[in-house]
Amino acid sequence: MEARDRVGGRILCSSYHGYDADLGPSWYWPAINPGVGKLIRDLGLTGYPQYDKGYGRFQTPDGQARTIPGYPMEPEGWRLSGGMITLVDGLAQRLPKEVVRLHHPVCEMKRMTDHVEVRVEKAGESARKVSRRIRSSWPSRPVWRQPPFYLPRICPMS
Numbered sequence: 001m002e003a004r005d006r007v008g009g010r011i012l013c014s015s016y017h018g019y020d021a022d023l024g025p026s027w028y029w030p031a032i033n034p035g036v037g038k039l040i041r042d043l044g045l046t047g048y049p050q051y052d053k054g055y056g057r058f059q060t061p062d063g064q065a066r067t068i069p070g071y072p073m074e075p076e077g078w079r080l081s082g083g084m085i086t087l088v089d090g091l092a093q094r095l096p097k098e099v100v101r102l103h104h105p106v107c108e109m110k111r112m113t114d115h116v117e118v119r120v121e122k123a124g125e126s127a128r129k130v131s132r133r134i135r136s137s138w139p140s141r142p143v144w145r146q147p148p149f150y151l152p153r154i155c156p157m158s
């Protein structure tokens with residue numbers, strides 16, 4: 001269940017005149033995230049080391065362009081060809097279509113003895129779903145710290 005109209009969360013890429021830009025997370029570090037490197041290979045994606053020689057330019061909030069010396073990463077940071085969104089797309093393609101439910105902001109999870117009740121609420125409408133098991137992308141301790149209820153801060157969304 002995903003609150004937004006798209007999967008990927010903070011991973012967000014935008015295309016402009018044929019160039020892909022990562023607007024959220026951009027780098028992974030194969031040396032310290034071997035699992036990510038393996039996942040990328042398993043999905044048939046390709047990465048490349050971040051070019052970090054020379055100078056970098058960025059725009060300050062007042063519109064000024066500033067030039068700074070490049071800042072090599074240690075260990076080396078890698079980028080994904082086609083942007084991080086290729087990772088999201090690759091994972092999403094592995095799931096049956098009906099599994100992903102967009103526009104489903106979860107507002108409440110209630111742990112019962114043999115099942116979990118999940119309340120989804122949007123624009124004043126509320127729906128209750130029942131599941132034998134739940135896997136949440138929220139950190140598990142805060143979610144279940146106050147059994148049987150947990151109300152994520154994001155709720156309600158319109």
Ligand SMILES: Cc1cc2nc3c(=O)[nH]c(=O)nc-3n(C[C@H](O)[C@H](O)[C@H](O)COP(=O)(O)OP(=O)(O)OC[C@H]3O[C@@H](n4cnc5c(N)ncnc54)[C@H](O)[C@@H]3O)c2cc1C
Nearest residue numbers: 001002003004008009010024025026027104105106152154
């Ligand atoms: C600008 C920026 C740059 C970054 N750069 C890097 C980087 O280079 N390398 C790196 O490793 N990390 C980077 N990060 C950190 C990285 O983005 C996060 O660690 C990572 O995205 C967290 O993934 P997540 O799935 O836990 O959360 P998210 O990506 O935030 O995904 C959470 C998902 O849950 C959904 N959701 C939330 N509440 C509810 C609800 N109540 N009901 C239903 N759905 C809900 C959200 O809509 C979202 O889709 C960066 C972050 C930002 C913002």
